[in-house]
Every structure is written in structure tokens, then in C-alpha cells.
Amino acid sequence: MATTVYLAERIWTLDAEHPRARSLAVRDGRVLAVGSPDDVRAAAPGAREVDLGDATVVPGLVDAHAHIHGLGRSLTTVRLEKAPSVDEVVRRLAQAPASSFQGDWLLGRGWDQNEWPGGAFPGREALDARFPSTPVFLTRVDHHAAWVNGEALRRAGITRDTQDPEGGRILRDARGEPTGVLVDNAMDVVAAAMPPPTKDQLETRLRAALERCARVGLTGIHDAGMDLEAFRVLQQWDAQGTLPLRVYAMAAGQGDERHAYLEQGPWQGRMLTMRAVKFLADGALGSRGAALHEDYSDEPGQRGLLLMSPEELEARTRAFMARGFQVCIHAIGDRANTLVVDVLLRASEMTGTQALRHRVEHAQILRREDITRLGAAKLVASVQPTHATSDMPWAETRLGHERLRGAYAWRSLKDAGANLALGSDFPIENPDVLAGLYAARTRQDATGRPEGGWRSEEALTGHEALEGFTLGPAWASFEEARRGRLAPGQDADFVALSVDPVEGAARGLVDARVLATVVAGVEVFRESP
Incomplete structure (x- = not known):
């Protein structure tokens, strides 16, 4: 006392x-x-x-969309962010610490072909030359594509005759052979062949992530799709009084673990809450998996991927709403956002759960009419300011000028009536919340480019940005009576x-x-x- x-x-x-x-x-x-x-x-x-x-003191800063286990894995495996070439990726892998292995699989994350000369996806040849018998699994910076070697493909049973899974792509060369790049649901085919992390590995990763979050000024995290094993560890720490930060966990709604979460129902501890579920409607823009209404400007004939059928998405949404869960759906492309707004409005009306504050995670590229609909329904728009400043060098190449009018449109979403909750999507972006506050206000990179900000009409004020990391997440997690002020x-x-x-x-x-x-x-x- x-x-x-x-x-x-x-x-x-x-x-x-x-x-x-x-x-x-x-x-x-x-x-x-x-x-x-x-x-x-x-x-x-x-x-x-x-x-x-x-000093200046502010209410507790909360990341409204992040991945704790993913951050811990990125901190303890090979980091490939800003690697300027395939050769540099291989060099870093060759120096991998023991913590980078899961079983005998070598793991890394953060590569981005947009950083390389030509911007093309890599092939498996360089990995095969250095690691002929060690399976290698490298997730792209957006976690919506993986780059693997021949041994990983072999263990997963992927050959030239393997069909693309629903909601995924196996990239192939001119002969039809897999190149080693797997997009969205195709990643799961290889991941299923990988041994799970040990309990010690999992706990080490979670501790590393939570410590990093505290150091960068986060008092809470909304975890966007928590796997069951990680949730059980955090439950144990919460019961022991050793969970240092507040965690608002969304159940992982993509795989079979969703059945366990449905059976359990919403759960409330001291520092840990589970009353939301996260689904994925589409992929990411950088790997051309974001589902668009029209073709990608830089890849005619390609419109991205829906990761499950609209019927299945709505069925799962209704099931979790009926069980009392807030439903949070990842939507990057404009086609995915149209679908997600449709599904959330229809399902919440049918289940009478409009008060559960359902959320559109990312709300990244929208048609203007969908911005209006999202705002009128008072849905939560869970957006990530640093995604805009990371994507701005190449977003117009993917989308063309016209579609940018509804992209990364925080001001438009707020003015339409949406409830903004800001985050980072770490480890896709850095967990540094100060970088998020800066990007929200300036729409510039750390060097101050572009002058005046990228599409600066969509910027937020300093006060609005602070609210987005405090009051916004508090409202989005039903805690506005206790937190945010x-x-x-x-x-x-x-x-x-x-x-x-x-x-x-x-x-x-x-x-x-x-x-x-x-x-x-x-x-x-x-x-x-």
C-alpha cells in the first residue's frame, strides 16, 4: 500500500x-x-x-496490433532486415547462433526483395549451395511469404506436381519447378514439416519480447493472433504474478486451435485478457498477396489472395461472435476490406453483437465508399503508422495513383467516424512506439523524407497520435473506464x-x-x- x-x-x-x-x-x-x-x-x-x-509523462502506450511470439522469434533467430542482397542474407545465415535453430531447421526473418537490385523474388539456388542438407525457412518482412531451400521443400513433400493450396501460391520457374518462395497459405505446407519450439525456446522468446516492449515504452500489447501454447505460458505467468505488461490476446482463428478457444470462451486474468479472435482475409501488399478488386499495377493478371472463402470467413465470424468474442479481421487490399466490412456488418447484425466493437486489422487500402461504411458502423480501424512510411517507396508501383486515395488513410477513417487504434504490427515493423507517433504525425521516414510528408492530408495531429496509442487501444479492448487516461x-x-x-x-x-x-x-x- x-x-x-x-x-x-x-x-x-x-x-x-x-x-x-x-x-x-x-x-x-x-x-x-x-x-x-x-x-x-x-x-x-x-x-x-x-x-x-x-520529462514528459503520458498515459500508458499500447500497441494495438502486434505479435509477441513473433517478436521473440525475431530477436533470437537470424535477422535479415535491411539485407541489401541475397549474398548478404547467406552471409548472415552462415553466422547463425544456436538459438536460430528449431530442431535442425535454420530460421530467419525480415528479408525484403524490394531492398535488392531489381526487386525480384529470390530463388532457392543460393540457399541450396550453402545449406544442401539443412532445411532453411526464412519469413519475409511481412510474414506473408517464406523463402526456403530444396531440403525444406523435400521434407514438406513439395514438388513441381504439388498444387497451390487454397489461399496460397508456390512460385515456380519457367520449367514449373518450385523456386523456394511460398506466399501466404503455401507457407503452412512447409511449416507443418517443422518441429515445434521447445517449451524453453518458447519461454525465452516470450521473455525477450516482453522485455523489449517495456524498454521501448509499451505498457500493453494487443496480440493479433496468439497461438495456444504461447497463451498457456502467459496464463501461467499471469497466475504467478510475473507477467510484466498487459496483454490483450486475440485467439488465432486460422488453424485448428480455434476449436479450443471456442470451447474455452472469453477469458480474463489480471494482466492477460482473451476475448477477441483474429482472422486473416488476405495477404500483404509487399508479397502481392493483398486481395485487390483490380490487377496489381506491376503484375497484370494478379489480384492477390483471399486466405479463406468468403463463406468460411463468415461462418467462423458468426461462431465466435455467438460465443461472445470480439472479431478482428486482417484486411490489406481493397477487395479484402470490402469483404470484411460486409462480413462484420452482416454477422454482427445477425448475432446481435454490434456492441462487441469488432475490428478491421490494418484497414490499409480501401475504396472511399468502404471508408464511409466502416466509419458509419463505428468499427475499430486498427492501423499501423509505420507501415505507410515503410511502404511509401513502392506502394504506388503496386497500386497506381488512383488507388492510393484510399490507402493508409488514417485521417479519412477518423473523420468518417471509425475508432482509430494505432499499433506497429511488430516484428514486421520495429516495436518502437515513438517511431509510430512520429510516422502518424509526419508521414515521413526518419531522415525527414519526403518533404512535407507522403500524402500529408492523411496525417494526425500530435494529440490525435497520442490518443491513438492510449485511448484508442483502451476503447478497442473495452478498458476505457480504467485505462488510456x-x-x-x-x-x-x-x-x-x-x-x-x-x-x-x-x-x-x-x-x-x-x-x-x-x-x-x-x-x-x-x-x-
Whole structure:
């Protein structure tokens, strides 16, 4: 029951009645008082004091769309981000640490052919030359394509006669032989041949991810499609009181594990919640798996992939809605977004679950009429600001100019009435929430390009960006009465930053530091002096 008073240069409370303060008191995991130092000291006599100097304190920052196990795997296997060539990928793989192996399979992630000369998908030849008998499985930066070698194909039984699975593509050369690149559901054919991680591996990955999240200023994560084994580990940690951050978990709705989640139903712990399910309607833009109404501008005849039939998507949606789950559906392409808005509106009306705050995950490329429909229905638009700044060098090549009018359209979605919840989709993007705040305000990369921002009419203000990582996720997870603001009675989740993310220059966010991360009144990270 000890009380702590925090002092700072400024505190953004996001409480409409008292938007700014300089001090807050914390007791028993809740905010006791907020206001001037004198007023807060009077409300908490004899309390321990922590002076944060010229820091700015904001309510707890929450990533509304992320993958904890995926981040842990990326931190402990070969990292291929920004590799400029196939040769560099092979060089990094040759230096792989022991943690990069799952069984005898070598794992890596983060390659992006858009970074390479020519921008073409790779083939398996370079992997076969260096790893002739070790199966290699490398996920693309968007996690919607994998690059594997011949040994991995052999173990999975994939040959030139293997048919593309529904919702997937096995890329082939001129002779019809698999090249080693698998898109969307085709990845699962090879992944099924891979041994699962050990319990120790899984726990190591989850701990690494949660520690990283605390260091970058996250007090909570919405995990977009949690596998059952990871959920059981977090359940155990939550029961033991050792789960450091709040986790709002969406059940993985693609595979057979969905039956276990349906049987269990929504679940609530102390720091862990499971009351949502995540489905995938389509793939990703970078691997040309996003489902479009019209052909890709840079690949005539290709319109992407629906990862399950519209009938199956609606059937699963209704089943989980009827069980009391919030339904969250990944939709990147405009065709997928049309389908997802259709399904959510129709299914929620039939099941009477409009109050479950159903969500469109990514809401990335939409026709203008679907932006209007999404907003009018007050659906959650769970969007990722750094996706726009990562994709902007090549998005128009994929889509053409006209379709960009409804792409990464955060301002349009907000003005239409959608509830914005901002995230990163880590490990596809960096979990650094400050980079998300910067991208939301500027629509520029870290070097300040392009001047004025990319399609700057869709940018958010500093205040709106902060709300998107605080109030937005709180509402999207039914916790607005307890989180998202700093007011008496609210959970004591907050972050101390070296800059003011609201009124300070946006450019300052690029080099800003997280000074402290506090969850339920406990400091889970504090910058070393």
C-alpha cells in the first residue's frame, strides 16, 4: 500500500477536465491524485517521491496490433532486415547462433526483395549451395511469404506436381519447378514439416519480447493472433504474478486451435485478457498477396489472395461472435476490406453483437465508399503508422495513383467516424512506439523524407497520435473506464519520455528516449543513469 509521487515537467493526462499536470500519486496500482506538486503532496502525505526532471509523462502506450511470439522469434533467430542482397542474407545465415535453430531447421526473418537490385523474388539456388542438407525457412518482412531451400521443400513433400493450396501460391520457374518462395497459405505446407519450439525456446522468446516492449515504452500489447501454447505460458505467468505488461490476446482463428478457444470462451486474468479472435482475409501488399478488386499495377493478371472463402470467413465470424468474442479481421487490399466490412456488418447484425466493437486489422487500402461504411458502423480501424512510411517507396508501383486515395488513410477513417487504434504490427515493423507517433504525425521516414510528408492530408495531429496509442487501444479492448487516461482511480500505467510528443517538434521523436515505463504502479523499465 506504499504511495509514490512522480514529478515531471509536464503530464499529459488526456483527461478532458484536467488535461495537463506536473505531478501524480500512485497507490496500490492505481492513480491516487493528479495535479500540481503541492496538491498531490497534500493528497499523499509522506509518500516516496520520484523526480523525473524535464520529462514528459503520458498515459500508458499500447500497441494495438502486434505479435509477441513473433517478436521473440525475431530477436533470437537470424535477422535479415535491411539485407541489401541475397549474398548478404547467406552471409548472415552462415553466422547463425544456436538459438536460430528449431530442431535442425535454420530460421530467419525480415528479408525484403524490394531492398535488392531489381526487386525480384529470390530463388532457392543460393540457399541450396550453402545449406544442401539443412532445411532453411526464412519469413519475409511481412510474414506473408517464406523463402526456403530444396531440403525444406523435400521434407514438406513439395514438388513441381504439388498444387497451390487454397489461399496460397508456390512460385515456380519457367520449367514449373518450385523456386523456394511460398506466399501466404503455401507457407503452412512447409511449416507443418517443422518441429515445434521447445517449451524453453518458447519461454525465452516470450521473455525477450516482453522485455523489449517495456524498454521501448509499451505498457500493453494487443496480440493479433496468439497461438495456444504461447497463451498457456502467459496464463501461467499471469497466475504467478510475473507477467510484466498487459496483454490483450486475440485467439488465432486460422488453424485448428480455434476449436479450443471456442470451447474455452472469453477469458480474463489480471494482466492477460482473451476475448477477441483474429482472422486473416488476405495477404500483404509487399508479397502481392493483398486481395485487390483490380490487377496489381506491376503484375497484370494478379489480384492477390483471399486466405479463406468468403463463406468460411463468415461462418467462423458468426461462431465466435455467438460465443461472445470480439472479431478482428486482417484486411490489406481493397477487395479484402470490402469483404470484411460486409462480413462484420452482416454477422454482427445477425448475432446481435454490434456492441462487441469488432475490428478491421490494418484497414490499409480501401475504396472511399468502404471508408464511409466502416466509419458509419463505428468499427475499430486498427492501423499501423509505420507501415505507410515503410511502404511509401513502392506502394504506388503496386497500386497506381488512383488507388492510393484510399490507402493508409488514417485521417479519412477518423473523420468518417471509425475508432482509430494505432499499433506497429511488430516484428514486421520495429516495436518502437515513438517511431509510430512520429510516422502518424509526419508521414515521413526518419531522415525527414519526403518533404512535407507522403500524402500529408492523411496525417494526425500530435494529440490525435497520442490518443491513438492510449485511448484508442483502451476503447478497442473495452478498458476505457480504467485505462488510456491519467485520472484518480485509473490504472497507474504511464510512460516518461525525454520529449513532449504532443507540442514538441515531431522531429524530436526520432532521437527521443524512454526514461521509464510503469505498469500497475510498478516500474518495469527505468533508463540507467
